[in-house]
Amino acid sequence: MSTVSTAGLRLRFYTDPGEFLAAAGAYLGADPVVSTVVTTIAHRVLSQRAEGIPQPDRNWWLVVFDDSGTVVGAGMRTAPYAPYPPFLLPMPDEAAVALAHELHRREEEVLGVNGALPAADLCAAELTRLGGGRVQVTQHTRLHELGELAWPPTVPGGLVVATEADVALVTEWCAAFMGDADEQAGRPRGTSAHDVPDDAELLRRIHSGRYWFWVDETGEPVHLTGANPPSFGVARLGPVYTPPAQRGRGWASNAVAEVSRRIQAEGARVCLFTDQANPTSNRIYATLGYRPVVEMANLVIVR
Structure with a gap:
Protein backbone atom coordinates (compact mmCIF):
# COMPACT_ATOMS: atom_id res chain seq x y z
CA MET A 1 0.00 0.00 0.00
CA SER A 2 1.28 3.47 -0.87
CA THR A 3 -0.20 6.93 -0.50
CA VAL A 4 0.24 10.15 -2.46
CA SER A 5 -1.08 13.49 -1.18
CA THR A 6 -1.92 16.42 -3.43
CA ALA A 7 -4.23 19.45 -3.40
CA GLY A 8 -6.33 18.31 -0.45
CA LEU A 9 -6.63 14.75 -1.78
CA ARG A 10 -4.94 11.46 -0.93
CA LEU A 11 -4.49 8.74 -3.53
CA ARG A 12 -3.93 5.42 -1.82
CA PHE A 13 -2.83 2.40 -3.85
CA TYR A 14 -3.50 -1.16 -2.69
CA THR A 15 -2.18 -4.48 -3.93
CA ASP A 16 -4.71 -6.47 -1.88
CA PRO A 17 -8.32 -6.30 -3.15
CA GLY A 18 -9.55 -7.21 0.31
CA GLU A 19 -7.88 -4.14 1.82
CA PHE A 20 -9.24 -2.06 -1.06
CA LEU A 21 -12.81 -3.26 -0.43
CA ALA A 22 -12.43 -2.65 3.29
CA ALA A 23 -11.36 0.94 2.62
CA ALA A 24 -13.83 1.76 -0.18
CA GLY A 25 -16.70 -0.65 0.44
CA ALA A 26 -19.17 1.92 1.74
CA TYR A 27 -18.43 4.23 -1.19
CA LEU A 28 -18.73 1.42 -3.75
CA GLY A 29 -21.87 0.04 -2.14
CA ALA A 30 -23.58 3.43 -2.19
CA ASP A 31 -23.73 3.30 -6.00
CA PRO A 32 -23.21 -0.38 -6.84
CA VAL A 33 -24.35 -0.10 -10.46
CA VAL A 34 -21.76 2.54 -11.35
CA SER A 35 -19.07 0.62 -9.45
CA THR A 36 -20.03 -2.78 -10.90
CA VAL A 37 -16.87 -3.38 -12.93
CA VAL A 38 -14.52 -2.59 -10.05
CA THR A 39 -16.44 -4.54 -7.40
CA THR A 40 -17.05 -7.55 -9.64
CA ILE A 41 -13.37 -7.86 -10.45
CA ALA A 42 -12.28 -7.22 -6.85
CA HIS A 43 -14.48 -10.05 -5.62
CA ARG A 44 -13.35 -12.31 -8.47
CA VAL A 45 -9.69 -11.71 -7.65
CA LEU A 46 -10.36 -12.37 -3.96
CA SER A 47 -11.91 -15.70 -4.91
CA GLN A 48 -9.00 -16.56 -7.20
CA ARG A 49 -6.45 -15.69 -4.51
CA ALA A 50 -8.30 -17.91 -2.03
CA GLU A 51 -7.88 -20.75 -4.51
CA GLY A 52 -4.17 -20.03 -4.84
CA ILE A 53 -4.38 -18.53 -8.33
CA PRO A 54 -1.52 -16.00 -8.66
CA GLN A 55 -2.15 -12.42 -9.75
CA PRO A 56 0.15 -10.18 -11.83
CA ASP A 57 2.47 -7.92 -9.84
CA ARG A 58 1.34 -4.95 -11.94
CA ASN A 59 -2.19 -5.02 -10.47
CA TRP A 60 -3.25 -2.18 -8.18
CA TRP A 61 -6.41 -0.76 -6.66
CA LEU A 62 -6.96 2.93 -5.95
CA VAL A 63 -8.98 4.82 -3.34
CA VAL A 64 -9.20 8.62 -3.43
CA PHE A 65 -9.82 10.38 -0.09
CA ASP A 66 -10.56 14.05 0.46
CA ASP A 67 -8.92 16.02 3.28
CA SER A 68 -11.62 14.87 5.74
CA GLY A 69 -10.90 11.20 5.01
CA THR A 70 -14.08 10.68 2.97
CA VAL A 71 -13.76 8.40 -0.06
CA VAL A 72 -14.48 10.41 -3.21
CA GLY A 73 -13.22 8.12 -5.97
CA ALA A 74 -11.80 4.74 -6.85
CA GLY A 75 -10.17 2.78 -9.65
CA MET A 76 -7.97 -0.16 -10.46
CA ARG A 77 -5.41 -1.52 -12.87
CA THR A 78 -6.17 -5.21 -13.26
CA ALA A 79 -6.91 -5.73 -16.97
CA PRO A 80 -5.33 -9.01 -18.14
CA TYR A 81 -4.98 -7.82 -21.74
CA ALA A 82 -2.69 -5.28 -23.42
CA PRO A 83 -2.32 -2.35 -23.01
CA TYR A 84 -3.51 -3.13 -19.42
CA PRO A 85 -5.58 0.04 -19.09
CA PRO A 86 -6.53 1.40 -15.67
CA PHE A 87 -10.28 1.56 -15.06
CA LEU A 88 -11.50 4.66 -13.27
CA LEU A 89 -14.74 5.32 -11.44
CA PRO A 90 -16.02 8.90 -11.02
CA MET A 91 -13.62 11.05 -9.03
CA PRO A 92 -12.77 14.75 -8.65
CA ASP A 93 -11.12 16.20 -11.75
CA GLU A 94 -7.97 17.04 -9.80
CA ALA A 95 -7.71 13.43 -8.64
CA ALA A 96 -7.72 12.14 -12.22
CA VAL A 97 -4.95 14.59 -13.12
CA ALA A 98 -2.98 13.72 -9.97
CA LEU A 99 -3.26 10.03 -10.83
CA ALA A 100 -1.67 10.69 -14.22
CA HIS A 101 1.22 12.47 -12.52
CA GLU A 102 1.75 9.61 -10.09
CA LEU A 103 1.70 6.97 -12.82
CA HIS A 104 4.18 9.04 -14.81
CA ARG A 105 6.40 9.44 -11.73
CA ARG A 106 6.27 5.68 -11.13
CA GLU A 107 7.26 5.14 -14.77
CA GLU A 108 4.28 2.90 -15.37
CA GLU A 109 3.68 2.55 -19.08
CA VAL A 110 0.04 3.51 -19.54
CA LEU A 111 -1.21 3.33 -23.12
CA GLY A 112 -4.90 3.19 -22.35
CA VAL A 113 -7.44 4.38 -19.79
CA ASN A 114 -11.00 3.07 -19.45
CA GLY A 115 -13.92 4.07 -17.28
CA ALA A 116 -16.19 6.89 -16.28
CA LEU A 117 -16.12 10.27 -17.93
CA PRO A 118 -14.66 12.79 -17.45
CA ALA A 119 -12.13 11.05 -15.15
CA ALA A 120 -10.76 8.68 -17.81
CA ASP A 121 -10.51 11.48 -20.36
CA LEU A 122 -8.74 13.86 -17.96
CA CYS A 123 -6.26 11.21 -16.83
CA ALA A 124 -5.43 10.15 -20.39
CA ALA A 125 -5.04 13.75 -21.56
CA GLU A 126 -2.62 14.53 -18.72
CA LEU A 127 -0.62 11.38 -19.44
CA THR A 128 -0.11 12.56 -23.02
CA ARG A 129 0.88 16.02 -21.83
CA LEU A 130 3.50 14.45 -19.60
CA GLY A 131 4.71 11.68 -21.88
CA GLY A 132 3.66 12.62 -25.38
CA GLY A 133 1.24 11.05 -27.81
CA ARG A 134 -2.45 11.61 -28.45
CA VAL A 135 -5.63 10.19 -27.01
CA GLN A 136 -7.87 8.14 -29.27
CA VAL A 137 -11.34 6.84 -28.38
CA THR A 138 -11.74 3.17 -29.25
CA GLN A 139 -15.19 2.76 -27.78
CA HIS A 140 -17.86 4.92 -26.17
CA THR A 141 -19.84 2.78 -23.76
CA ARG A 142 -22.99 3.35 -21.76
CA LEU A 143 -23.91 1.51 -18.57
CA HIS A 144 -27.60 0.62 -18.24
CA GLU A 145 -29.72 -0.76 -15.41
Whole structure:
Protein backbone atom coordinates (compact mmCIF):
# COMPACT_ATOMS: atom_id res chain seq x y z
CA MET A 1 0.00 0.00 0.00
CA SER A 2 1.28 3.47 -0.87
CA THR A 3 -0.20 6.93 -0.50
CA VAL A 4 0.24 10.15 -2.46
CA SER A 5 -1.08 13.49 -1.18
CA THR A 6 -1.92 16.42 -3.43
CA ALA A 7 -4.23 19.45 -3.40
CA GLY A 8 -6.33 18.31 -0.45
CA LEU A 9 -6.63 14.75 -1.78
CA ARG A 10 -4.94 11.46 -0.93
CA LEU A 11 -4.49 8.74 -3.53
CA ARG A 12 -3.93 5.42 -1.82
CA PHE A 13 -2.83 2.40 -3.85
CA TYR A 14 -3.50 -1.16 -2.69
CA THR A 15 -2.18 -4.48 -3.93
CA ASP A 16 -4.71 -6.47 -1.88
CA PRO A 17 -8.32 -6.30 -3.15
CA GLY A 18 -9.55 -7.21 0.31
CA GLU A 19 -7.88 -4.14 1.82
CA PHE A 20 -9.24 -2.06 -1.06
CA LEU A 21 -12.81 -3.26 -0.43
CA ALA A 22 -12.43 -2.65 3.29
CA ALA A 23 -11.36 0.94 2.62
CA ALA A 24 -13.83 1.76 -0.18
CA GLY A 25 -16.70 -0.65 0.44
CA ALA A 26 -19.17 1.92 1.74
CA TYR A 27 -18.43 4.23 -1.19
CA LEU A 28 -18.73 1.42 -3.75
CA GLY A 29 -21.87 0.04 -2.14
CA ALA A 30 -23.58 3.43 -2.19
CA ASP A 31 -23.73 3.30 -6.00
CA PRO A 32 -23.21 -0.38 -6.84
CA VAL A 33 -24.35 -0.10 -10.46
CA VAL A 34 -21.76 2.54 -11.35
CA SER A 35 -19.07 0.62 -9.45
CA THR A 36 -20.03 -2.78 -10.90
CA VAL A 37 -16.87 -3.38 -12.93
CA VAL A 38 -14.52 -2.59 -10.05
CA THR A 39 -16.44 -4.54 -7.40
CA THR A 40 -17.05 -7.55 -9.64
CA ILE A 41 -13.37 -7.86 -10.45
CA ALA A 42 -12.28 -7.22 -6.85
CA HIS A 43 -14.48 -10.05 -5.62
CA ARG A 44 -13.35 -12.31 -8.47
CA VAL A 45 -9.69 -11.71 -7.65
CA LEU A 46 -10.36 -12.37 -3.96
CA SER A 47 -11.91 -15.70 -4.91
CA GLN A 48 -9.00 -16.56 -7.20
CA ARG A 49 -6.45 -15.69 -4.51
CA ALA A 50 -8.30 -17.91 -2.03
CA GLU A 51 -7.88 -20.75 -4.51
CA GLY A 52 -4.17 -20.03 -4.84
CA ILE A 53 -4.38 -18.53 -8.33
CA PRO A 54 -1.52 -16.00 -8.66
CA GLN A 55 -2.15 -12.42 -9.75
CA PRO A 56 0.15 -10.18 -11.83
CA ASP A 57 2.47 -7.92 -9.84
CA ARG A 58 1.34 -4.95 -11.94
CA ASN A 59 -2.19 -5.02 -10.47
CA TRP A 60 -3.25 -2.18 -8.18
CA TRP A 61 -6.41 -0.76 -6.66
CA LEU A 62 -6.96 2.93 -5.95
CA VAL A 63 -8.98 4.82 -3.34
CA VAL A 64 -9.20 8.62 -3.43
CA PHE A 65 -9.82 10.38 -0.09
CA ASP A 66 -10.56 14.05 0.46
CA ASP A 67 -8.92 16.02 3.28
CA SER A 68 -11.62 14.87 5.74
CA GLY A 69 -10.90 11.20 5.01
CA THR A 70 -14.08 10.68 2.97
CA VAL A 71 -13.76 8.40 -0.06
CA VAL A 72 -14.48 10.41 -3.21
CA GLY A 73 -13.22 8.12 -5.97
CA ALA A 74 -11.80 4.74 -6.85
CA GLY A 75 -10.17 2.78 -9.65
CA MET A 76 -7.97 -0.16 -10.46
CA ARG A 77 -5.41 -1.52 -12.87
CA THR A 78 -6.17 -5.21 -13.26
CA ALA A 79 -6.91 -5.73 -16.97
CA PRO A 80 -5.33 -9.01 -18.14
CA TYR A 81 -4.98 -7.82 -21.74
CA ALA A 82 -2.69 -5.28 -23.42
CA PRO A 83 -2.32 -2.35 -23.01
CA TYR A 84 -3.51 -3.13 -19.42
CA PRO A 85 -5.58 0.04 -19.09
CA PRO A 86 -6.53 1.40 -15.67
CA PHE A 87 -10.28 1.56 -15.06
CA LEU A 88 -11.50 4.66 -13.27
CA LEU A 89 -14.74 5.32 -11.44
CA PRO A 90 -16.02 8.90 -11.02
CA MET A 91 -13.62 11.05 -9.03
CA PRO A 92 -12.77 14.75 -8.65
CA ASP A 93 -11.12 16.20 -11.75
CA GLU A 94 -7.97 17.04 -9.80
CA ALA A 95 -7.71 13.43 -8.64
CA ALA A 96 -7.72 12.14 -12.22
CA VAL A 97 -4.95 14.59 -13.12
CA ALA A 98 -2.98 13.72 -9.97
CA LEU A 99 -3.26 10.03 -10.83
CA ALA A 100 -1.67 10.69 -14.22
CA HIS A 101 1.22 12.47 -12.52
CA GLU A 102 1.75 9.61 -10.09
CA LEU A 103 1.70 6.97 -12.82
CA HIS A 104 4.18 9.04 -14.81
CA ARG A 105 6.40 9.44 -11.73
CA ARG A 106 6.27 5.68 -11.13
CA GLU A 107 7.26 5.14 -14.77
CA GLU A 108 4.28 2.90 -15.37
CA GLU A 109 3.68 2.55 -19.08
CA VAL A 110 0.04 3.51 -19.54
CA LEU A 111 -1.21 3.33 -23.12
CA GLY A 112 -4.90 3.19 -22.35
CA VAL A 113 -7.44 4.38 -19.79
CA ASN A 114 -11.00 3.07 -19.45
CA GLY A 115 -13.92 4.07 -17.28
CA ALA A 116 -16.19 6.89 -16.28
CA LEU A 117 -16.12 10.27 -17.93
CA PRO A 118 -14.66 12.79 -17.45
CA ALA A 119 -12.13 11.05 -15.15
CA ALA A 120 -10.76 8.68 -17.81
CA ASP A 121 -10.51 11.48 -20.36
CA LEU A 122 -8.74 13.86 -17.96
CA CYS A 123 -6.26 11.21 -16.83
CA ALA A 124 -5.43 10.15 -20.39
CA ALA A 125 -5.04 13.75 -21.56
CA GLU A 126 -2.62 14.53 -18.72
CA LEU A 127 -0.62 11.38 -19.44
CA THR A 128 -0.11 12.56 -23.02
CA ARG A 129 0.88 16.02 -21.83
CA LEU A 130 3.50 14.45 -19.60
CA GLY A 131 4.71 11.68 -21.88
CA GLY A 132 3.66 12.62 -25.38
CA GLY A 133 1.24 11.05 -27.81
CA ARG A 134 -2.45 11.61 -28.45
CA VAL A 135 -5.63 10.19 -27.01
CA GLN A 136 -7.87 8.14 -29.27
CA VAL A 137 -11.34 6.84 -28.38
CA THR A 138 -11.74 3.17 -29.25
CA GLN A 139 -15.19 2.76 -27.78
CA HIS A 140 -17.86 4.92 -26.17
CA THR A 141 -19.84 2.78 -23.76
CA ARG A 142 -22.99 3.35 -21.76
CA LEU A 143 -23.91 1.51 -18.57
CA HIS A 144 -27.60 0.62 -18.24
CA GLU A 145 -29.72 -0.76 -15.41
CA LEU A 146 -32.90 -2.76 -15.87
CA GLY A 147 -36.03 -1.16 -14.45
CA GLU A 148 -39.28 -2.99 -15.10
CA LEU A 149 -38.69 -5.85 -17.52
CA ALA A 150 -40.74 -5.64 -20.73
CA TRP A 151 -40.99 -9.09 -22.29
CA PRO A 152 -40.18 -9.34 -26.01
CA PRO A 153 -42.20 -11.36 -28.54
CA THR A 154 -41.65 -15.03 -27.77
CA VAL A 155 -39.53 -17.23 -30.01
CA PRO A 156 -39.09 -21.01 -30.20
CA GLY A 157 -36.77 -22.79 -27.83
CA GLY A 158 -35.59 -21.85 -24.37
CA LEU A 159 -32.73 -21.05 -22.01
CA VAL A 160 -30.34 -23.74 -20.79
CA VAL A 161 -27.31 -23.45 -18.51
CA ALA A 162 -23.96 -24.12 -20.20
CA THR A 163 -22.06 -27.11 -18.80
CA GLU A 164 -18.47 -28.30 -18.85
CA ALA A 165 -19.25 -30.18 -22.07
CA ASP A 166 -19.92 -26.80 -23.73
CA VAL A 167 -16.55 -25.22 -22.90
CA ALA A 168 -15.28 -25.30 -26.50
CA LEU A 169 -18.34 -23.49 -27.86
CA VAL A 170 -18.40 -20.98 -25.00
CA THR A 171 -14.70 -20.27 -25.64
CA GLU A 172 -15.28 -19.82 -29.37
CA TRP A 173 -18.21 -17.46 -28.92
CA CYS A 174 -16.54 -15.42 -26.15
CA ALA A 175 -13.52 -14.98 -28.42
CA ALA A 176 -15.72 -13.89 -31.35
CA PHE A 177 -17.84 -11.51 -29.27
CA MET A 178 -15.76 -8.34 -29.31
CA GLY A 179 -14.50 -8.72 -32.87
CA ASP A 180 -18.06 -9.04 -34.11
CA ALA A 181 -19.08 -6.09 -31.93
CA ASP A 182 -16.35 -3.98 -33.55
CA GLU A 183 -17.65 -4.84 -37.01
CA GLN A 184 -21.26 -4.13 -36.04
CA ALA A 185 -20.19 -0.71 -34.74
CA GLY A 186 -18.28 0.11 -37.93
CA ARG A 187 -14.80 -0.37 -36.46
CA PRO A 188 -12.06 -2.62 -37.84
CA ARG A 189 -12.19 -6.06 -36.25
CA GLY A 190 -9.81 -6.24 -33.29
CA THR A 191 -9.95 -2.51 -32.50
CA SER A 192 -11.33 -3.11 -29.00
CA ALA A 193 -9.12 -5.05 -26.61
CA HIS A 194 -11.01 -7.26 -24.18
CA ASP A 195 -10.67 -10.09 -21.72
CA VAL A 196 -11.01 -13.64 -23.06
CA PRO A 197 -10.82 -15.93 -20.01
CA ASP A 198 -8.37 -18.80 -20.20
CA ASP A 199 -9.70 -22.37 -20.04
CA ALA A 200 -9.37 -22.65 -16.28
CA GLU A 201 -11.19 -19.39 -15.60
CA LEU A 202 -13.87 -20.20 -18.17
CA LEU A 203 -14.49 -23.52 -16.44
CA ARG A 204 -14.77 -21.76 -13.09
CA ARG A 205 -17.46 -19.48 -14.52
CA ILE A 206 -19.29 -22.36 -16.20
CA HIS A 207 -19.25 -24.33 -12.95
CA SER A 208 -20.80 -21.32 -11.20
CA GLY A 209 -23.72 -21.50 -13.65
CA ARG A 210 -23.24 -18.01 -15.09
CA TYR A 211 -23.38 -18.84 -18.83
CA TRP A 212 -26.61 -19.66 -20.63
CA PHE A 213 -27.45 -20.76 -24.16
CA TRP A 214 -30.67 -20.05 -25.93
CA VAL A 215 -31.41 -23.25 -27.84
CA ASP A 216 -33.87 -23.43 -30.71
CA GLU A 217 -36.70 -25.95 -31.02
CA THR A 218 -34.22 -28.63 -32.15
CA GLY A 219 -31.98 -28.09 -29.11
CA GLU A 220 -29.27 -26.35 -31.13
CA PRO A 221 -27.46 -23.49 -29.30
CA VAL A 222 -28.10 -20.25 -31.18
CA HIS A 223 -27.10 -17.60 -28.63
CA LEU A 224 -24.92 -17.12 -25.53
CA THR A 225 -25.54 -14.79 -22.57
CA GLY A 226 -23.20 -14.55 -19.60
CA ALA A 227 -23.50 -12.80 -16.25
CA ASN A 228 -21.21 -12.01 -13.36
CA PRO A 229 -22.17 -13.11 -9.86
CA PRO A 230 -23.87 -10.30 -7.91
CA SER A 231 -21.50 -7.84 -6.23
CA PHE A 232 -23.03 -5.43 -3.71
CA GLY A 233 -26.39 -6.71 -4.93
CA VAL A 234 -25.79 -5.97 -8.63
CA ALA A 235 -25.17 -8.54 -11.40
CA ARG A 236 -23.72 -7.38 -14.71
CA LEU A 237 -24.56 -9.20 -17.94
CA GLY A 238 -21.99 -9.99 -20.61
CA PRO A 239 -21.03 -11.25 -23.04
CA VAL A 240 -24.24 -11.27 -25.09
CA TYR A 241 -23.44 -13.01 -28.36
CA THR A 242 -25.41 -14.34 -31.31
CA PRO A 243 -23.50 -15.86 -34.26
CA PRO A 244 -24.04 -13.91 -37.51
CA ALA A 245 -26.18 -16.58 -39.17
CA GLN A 246 -28.63 -16.54 -36.23
CA ARG A 247 -29.13 -12.80 -35.85
CA GLY A 248 -32.43 -11.00 -36.29
CA ARG A 249 -34.56 -13.85 -34.96
CA GLY A 250 -35.18 -12.64 -31.41
CA TRP A 251 -32.83 -15.07 -29.69
CA ALA A 252 -30.83 -12.35 -27.89
CA SER A 253 -33.89 -10.43 -26.71
CA ASN A 254 -35.48 -13.54 -25.23
CA ALA A 255 -32.26 -14.82 -23.67
CA VAL A 256 -31.38 -11.48 -22.06
CA ALA A 257 -34.95 -11.08 -20.83
CA GLU A 258 -35.03 -14.53 -19.23
CA VAL A 259 -31.57 -14.21 -17.66
CA SER A 260 -32.51 -10.77 -16.35
CA ARG A 261 -35.76 -12.12 -14.93
CA ARG A 262 -33.93 -14.91 -13.11
CA ILE A 263 -31.39 -12.51 -11.61
CA GLN A 264 -34.09 -10.12 -10.44
CA ALA A 265 -35.99 -13.07 -8.97
CA GLU A 266 -32.88 -13.85 -6.91
CA GLY A 267 -33.13 -10.34 -5.45
CA ALA A 268 -30.32 -8.66 -7.39
CA ARG A 269 -30.33 -5.64 -9.64
CA VAL A 270 -29.24 -6.16 -13.25
CA CYS A 271 -27.04 -3.98 -15.43
CA LEU A 272 -25.13 -4.18 -18.69
CA PHE A 273 -22.92 -2.15 -21.00
CA THR A 274 -23.73 -1.13 -24.54
CA ASP A 275 -21.54 0.22 -27.28
CA GLN A 276 -22.94 3.61 -28.22
CA ALA A 277 -21.90 2.98 -31.84
CA ASN A 278 -24.18 -0.07 -32.09
CA PRO A 279 -27.76 1.18 -32.45
CA THR A 280 -29.19 -2.34 -32.75
CA SER A 281 -28.12 -3.53 -29.31
CA ASN A 282 -29.00 -0.19 -27.72
CA ARG A 283 -32.50 -0.42 -29.17
CA ILE A 284 -32.96 -4.04 -28.01
CA TYR A 285 -32.01 -3.27 -24.43
CA ALA A 286 -34.09 -0.10 -24.27
CA THR A 287 -37.10 -2.10 -25.46
CA LEU A 288 -36.52 -4.63 -22.67
CA GLY A 289 -36.55 -1.86 -20.05
CA TYR A 290 -32.86 -1.04 -19.60
CA ARG A 291 -32.20 2.63 -18.87
CA PRO A 292 -28.88 4.55 -19.15
CA VAL A 293 -26.97 5.27 -15.94
CA VAL A 294 -23.51 6.62 -16.81
CA GLU A 295 -21.32 7.33 -19.82
CA MET A 296 -17.95 5.66 -20.05
CA ALA A 297 -15.22 5.25 -22.65
CA ASN A 298 -12.24 3.11 -23.60
CA LEU A 299 -9.29 5.29 -24.58
CA VAL A 300 -5.89 4.49 -25.99
CA ILE A 301 -2.78 6.64 -26.07
CA VAL A 302 -1.03 6.54 -29.43
CA ARG A 303 2.68 7.40 -29.42
